[in-house]
Amino acid sequence: MSQPDETPSLGWKPSGFLNFWKKPRSPNPGKASTTPAESDLLLPTEIWFDILAGTPGYALEPLSRVSKRLRRIVLPLYLGSQQIFPFVETFAFRRLNVRVELAGYQERARERLEFLSGEQFSPVVRDLFVSPYPPGYNRRHRVEHRPIEDIMKQLILVLPRFCNLKKLVLHFPFCSETLLSSLTALQLDSFELEMLPTAQGEIPVPARTEFFFDRSTSPIQIFPPASLSLRFMFPASLERLVAGPTGTDTIARALLQHPLPSLHTLDLSLRFAASPHFADALAACPNLISIRLRSTAIDGSGIPPFLPPLPRTTIPRLSSYHGPLGFAPAFARNRTLRAARLWSSHSVSAVSTPSLLPPILHTLGPALERLEIGVTVVPESLLETIRDAFPALTVLAINAHLDSFHPGTVERHVLTTALQARLAPPRGLGVRALRLGVQLPGTSHQELGESARAAVEAFPGGYDPTSWRRWVVDQAWYCVEWTRVEGADAAVPADGDADAKAGSGTEGTLTVEYGEHYFRSFDRGSRISSRTVDEAILRIS
Structure with missing residues (x-):
């Protein structure tokens, strides 16, 4: 098995962001030039874009110094995806002293935001990631989030200048009129939002395709007040909604106010089944194809072990169910399921004793093509039940979802x-x-x-x-x-x-x-050692 690359430290490094765009150095007069002439780059610009599309960010800087033409090609690729970490927790995670480093960070961050939001470069930015931690970090830690006020306010203020922004991950912004105005000015394909527990009012959602809301499963996460609501700006085109335990109730209420005719995927926590808006929210999704209900440590009480049958006219096109074993019959009745994933978490708590499965399986319908289950043992009688109940079955997965819990990014590998x-x-x-x-x-x-x-x-x-x-x-x-x-x-x-x-x-x-499992660094494309991260996590826990 391949091992993640390790770098020595999470410590502070001088920002080279603006130095990136200094002019390439001219070769020494007495030495032969190693820089190719512009005419040597014979490939069309479109071909260069395809070649460099998968190049990690840290490798683009030296490429930008090859020639002026290649520099112009690299520019949108390098600036197209940006990551900003305006949070106090980031200093602890990087083992920095916030009292010593804060002033310098604020100066560099203001300079960077002014550079990115200028007329020349703002149209290039397509993806923007704003979070306390690197992308992919599993947010189950016990820490209170504290945005750096000056930088977060400036960031929210300049958001509308990124006229070609397509994807925005925005964690814990201050809920203000500036935020509402900036979000209203955007048109995004993908939008992820995590709000502070003090947020109130109606939040505009400028997502045209997919929206992720309050996905953190931290055990100290605070549920938002009922006065917080969402307003979908593009309800006719929204296709996917995802929310964690603290965002599920808000999403359920929003579905009642804004029916989503194009919604085909709903991914919420088990709290959705206990919501008084459960049946009405599903009725507002007439073209729903896939539903997933996840189990977390903070789902709360009141979640029923089974669901009553859903009305025949509710979600008639549902073909994929993913969730607890006991909820499956309610979603399968009067519907043609093609896929059933009868587990709700990645832990061994999602496995069942074999005797619980046969009566449930017989209710799922003979059209099922994919079945995923978690069981402690696999007796012949269970396989015979599966054979008799699902003559069209093509894929059977048993315990394939189980995995050890690790914070950080998970990259899947296939050994052929x-x-x-x-x-x-x-x-x-x-x-x-x-x-x-x-x-x-x-x-x-x-x-x-x-x-x-x-x-x-x-x-x-x-x-x-x-x-x-x-x-x-x-x-x-x-x-x-x-x-x-x-x-x-x-x-x-x-x-x-x-x-x-x-x-x-x-x-x-x-x-x-x-x-x-590995940890992404705050530098573009690089990784950091697990040992160093473990030390940093202890500082913020």
């Missing part, structure tokens, strides 16, 4: 092996792909591949998710996917000895998925 394995499920269970969550022994790719094959060939009777017969999450979890070889015979003898039965399974190829 040359191994093949034979799967021998009950006769008639003709899935094209089987995904199993396991804790594999071994470290090298070869060892992991052999362990994955052993896990698949032992399925179902010998399938051991944890390898130690105990449910823990402090070890790495892998997802082993077996994919049927086209044309392979799926028939398995109903009788016969164990050896004959094991040798007559269906041929398939293996892939292994795993997550690499």
Whole structure:
């Protein structure tokens, strides 16, 4: 498994942001020039954009010094995505003394905002990220957020100048008339907003495609007052809504005021099921295709174990349900589900005893093509229930969602092996792909591949998710996917000895998925060591 790159420190470094745009140095008179002539860059500008589109930010600076033409090409790529951290917590996270460093930071931040919001460069900015921590940081920490007032106010004031802004992540701005006015002036494709618990009034939402609201699951998160409301500026085109436990109630009320005819994905916390606006909010989403209900530590009380049947005319186009096992029948009744993910969190609390599943599975309908479940063991009787209930099933995932909790960014990797394995499920269970969550022994790719094959060939009777017969999450979890070889015979003898039965399974190829957990630095594209981050987290916890 590849390891994240490590850098020595989170400490302060002089800002080189404006130095980036100094003119390239002329070659020394006595030395041969290594800078190519403009005519040497023969490719059209559009081709250069395609070539450099995936280049990380830290690699663009040296490219900008090659020539004036390449500098003009690199400019929108470098300035197109910006990250700003105007929060006191950032100083602690970077192991800085806020009393010593604050004045210098404010001066640099003001200079940077003036530079970015000027007439020459403001049209280039497409993505803006404003948060206390680097992108991807898992916000479950116990800390109060304190924006730096002068910088946050200046940032909110200049927002309308970014006329081509398409994506905005804005965490904990001050709720003021300036904020409302600035948001009203924007037209975004994607908007993520996290509000301070003191926010009140009606917040305009300038999102045309997707909106994320108060997604933090921190145990000290405070629920906003009922006086806080949302106003969707583009309700006719909004397609996706996502909210955490403190944002779910606000989203539910907003759905009643602004029906969303194009909404196809709703991703909320389990608090939504306990809301008095639950049924009416769903009725305001006539074209909803996918719903997800997540379980968190701060969902609150009053969440029912089961839901009453929904009216036949409510969300008639729903085809994907993702959430607790007990809610599935209510969403499946009178609807044609194609995918069911019967888990609500990534912890082992999302697994069930096998006896709970059969009566639920029979209510989901025969059209189901993808099923994801979490169970402690997999008896033959459960697989037979799945075979009988879902004749069209193509993908079966068991415990594939489980993963160890790590703060930071998770990057998924796929290890493709040359191994093949034979799967021998009950006769008639003709899935094209089987995904199993396991804790594999071994470290090298070869060892992991052999362990994955052993896990698949032992399925179902010998399938051991944890390898130690105990449910823990402090070890790495892998997802082993077996994919049927086209044309392979799926028939398995109903009788016969164990050896004959094991040798007559269906041929398939293996892939292994795993997550690499790392921390992004405050510098463009770089990573920081987990050890240094652990020390920083202790300072702010």
